[in-house]
Amino acid sequence: MKASGEDGKAPAGGPWEECFEAAVQLALRAGQIIRKALSEEKCVSTKTSAADLVTETDRVVEALILQELQTRFPSHGLSSVHCRFIAEEAAAAGAKCVLTPSPTWIVDPIDGTCNFVHRFPTVAVSIGFAVNQELEFGVIYHCTEERLYTGRRGQGAFCNGQRLRVSGETDLSKALVLTEIGPRRDPATLKLFLSNMERLLHAGAHGVRVIGSSTLALCHLAAGTADAYYQFGLHCWDLAAATVIIREAGGVVMDTSGGPLDLMSCRVVAAGTREMAVLIAQALQTINYGRDDER
Numbered sequence: 019m020k021a022s023g024e025d026g027k028a029p030a031g032g033p034w035e036e037c038f039e040a041a042v043q044l045a046l047r048a049g050q051i052i053r054k055a056l057s058e059e060k061c062v063s064t065k066t067s068a069a070d071l072v073t074e075t076d077r078v079v080e081a082l083i084l085q086e087l088q089t090r091f092p093s094h095g096l097s098s099v100h101c102r103f104i105a106e107e108a109a110a111a112g113a114k115c116v117l118t119p120s121p122t123w124i125v126d127p128i129d130g131t132c133n134f135v136h137r138f139p140t141v142a143v144s145i146g147f148a149v150n151q152e153l154e155f156g157v158i159y160h161c162t163e164e165r166l167y168t169g170r171r172g173q174g175a176f177c178n179g180q181r182l183r184v185s186g187e188t189d190l191s192k193a194l195v196l197t198e199i200g201p202r203r204d205p206a207t208l209k210l211f212l213s214n215m216e217r218l219l220h221a222g223a224h225g226v227r228v229i230g231s232s233t234l235a236l237c238h239l240a241a242g243t244a245d246a247y248y249q250f251g252l253h254c255w256d257l258a259a260a261t262v263i264i265r266e267a268g269g270v271v272m273d274t275s276g277g278p279l280d281l282m283s284c285r286v287v288a289a290g291t292r293e294m295a296v297l298i299a300q301a302l303q304t305i306n307y308g309r310d311d312e313r
């Protein structure tokens with residue numbers, strides 16, 4: 019499997035090369051486990067709502083990724099700074115999500131768990147890495163289509179060795195827009211969710227799609243096969259890796275207020291162009307999901 023670079027040749031070095039290569043290898047290993055488990059019986063539990071699911075495979079894959087990374091990278095750099103971890107199932111079990119200047123791995127073991135439970139083959143592993151609160155690289159593996167998306171700051175974004183490029187669309191009335199529902203199903207949240215979708219359709223968007231995986235929807239944006247994405251209720255582990263990939267593919271990732279992205283704010287607008295991102299942000303009503311770093 020080609021990680022990045024034309025003809026499989028990874029762009030040269032960079033200070034976090036070894037970490038990037040480890041993330042690629044772990045995403046591929048995790049993908050094998052998820053692919054095998056997709057068709058098997060699953061033990062499913064719920065987390066914050068009846069639609070927020072977790073399986074034993076989420077936990078097994080997360081444990082594998084974190085154990086490997088902790089063993090290989092107990093510390094980072096000359097100052098032996100200890101690396102930190104933010105991971106979906108650890109957070110569900112009560113671990114704090116705080117992005118400090120330390121090198122930090124941000125892991126979603128299965129993005130699209132609801133799809134996974136239903137054997138709907140749109141599931142991914144997502145591994146992001148930040149240093150000094152800046153995202154350095156992202157690795158997302160579409161487990162069933164065996165597509166490896168990567169992005170490294172300043173070094174471009176790739177899928178199976180092919181360079182990614184966002185669409186240049188600026189006109190909302192020509193846009194294909196992606197979103198995700200988020201975990202809540204209370205009437206007030208659903209009303210706002212549907213009304214946001216209705217606003218974009220009234221503005222003339224060609225379509226609004228929900229595929230069940232925030233990270234893979236964001237990869238469509240990076241690949242130019244969709245023009246925009248927005249969501250309330252996603253988490254930093256859904257967003258970290260994809261943000262690097264989109265930016266390196268030439269796209270824009272911002273807050274739904276139109277301001278800079280806040281990885282912990284549980285909301286995002288992303289688009290191939292700033293014009294499109296601003297149009298989407300202006301159309302949206304806020305759904306308040308709180309913050310990842312305040313739970």
Ligand code: IPD
Pocket residue numbers: 071106126128129130131132198199200201229230231232233251252253256
């Ligand atoms: C979820 C999926 C879902 C989105 C949620 C995410 P998970 O991630 O991406 O499509 O609506 O906001 O948290 O729970 O499958 O890792």
